[in-house]
Amino acid sequence: MPKQTYIPCLLNLLRQYGYDGATLSKISQATGLGKASLYHHFPGGKDEMVEAVLNYLESWLDQNILQTLESPGEPLSRLRQMCDHVDEVYDGGKQPCLSAILLLGSARDVFHDKVKAIYQVWIDAIANVLIESGMNEGLALRRAEDAVTAIQGSLIVSQGLDDPSVFVRLMQHLPENLCKGTLP
Structure with a gap:
């Protein structure tokens, strides 16, 4: 099978155990691949596996977030x-x-x-939507940074409290809060 087949499994392992905790033994067990097969698909070892996962997430970001934000239509939508x-x-x-x-x-x-670049692209895309809605560039950039910060923070707090409602609540109100004072 192509190595892309194993990316979702690797993503879940990294989310569950972190970089240091996702050992080759755990990866081998979860993917069903022996260590030799893992190195066949990922000659660079665990770093190459993580790089493949990040590339997958970057592609997901482009297809699901950036294309959505750059598409025609009403900014709030x-x-x-x-x-x-x-x-x-x-x-x-x-x-x-x-x-x-x-x-x-x-x-x-x-x-x-790589992580920094992913965040910056996302922040810039949000800021561009806010600028398009009539917000000045400086405020748009600050609100975009605050949005990504709030999303990431709500994920951490949701994990810490074992209560995803923190994240859900933020996501329900974020678009309107971002656009306050800019839409007619």
């Missing part, structure tokens, strides 16, 4: 669609954010630049 997609990928706040996990421990030095 596009922001609502973005929140629907974010809600879907995090299973209503039940799944932790992989990028936050990869910014901890030994993975930070390896994956920081």
Whole structure:
């Protein structure tokens, strides 16, 4: 099977155990591949596996978030669609954010630049929608940064409290809060 077949499994393992805890033994057991087969598909080892997962998430972001935000239509509607997609990928706040996990421990030095780029693209896309809705550039950028911060923070708090309603509540009100004072 192509290595893309194993990406969802790897994503779930990384979400569950983190970079350091997702050992090759756990990966082998979850994928059903022996260690030799893992290295056949991912010669760079675990770092290449994580890179493949990040590429998958980057592609998902492009297809589900960026294309939604860049599509024609009313800004508030596009922001609502973005929140629907974010809600879907995090299973209503039940799944932790992989990028936050990869910014901890030994993975930070390896994956920081990639994670940073993903966040920046997302922030810029939100800011562009807000600018289009009539908001000045500086305020749009601050609100976009606050939005991504709130999303990531609500995921952490939801995980910590074992209560995804924190995330769900944020996602329900985020589009309107972003646009306050900009739409007719």
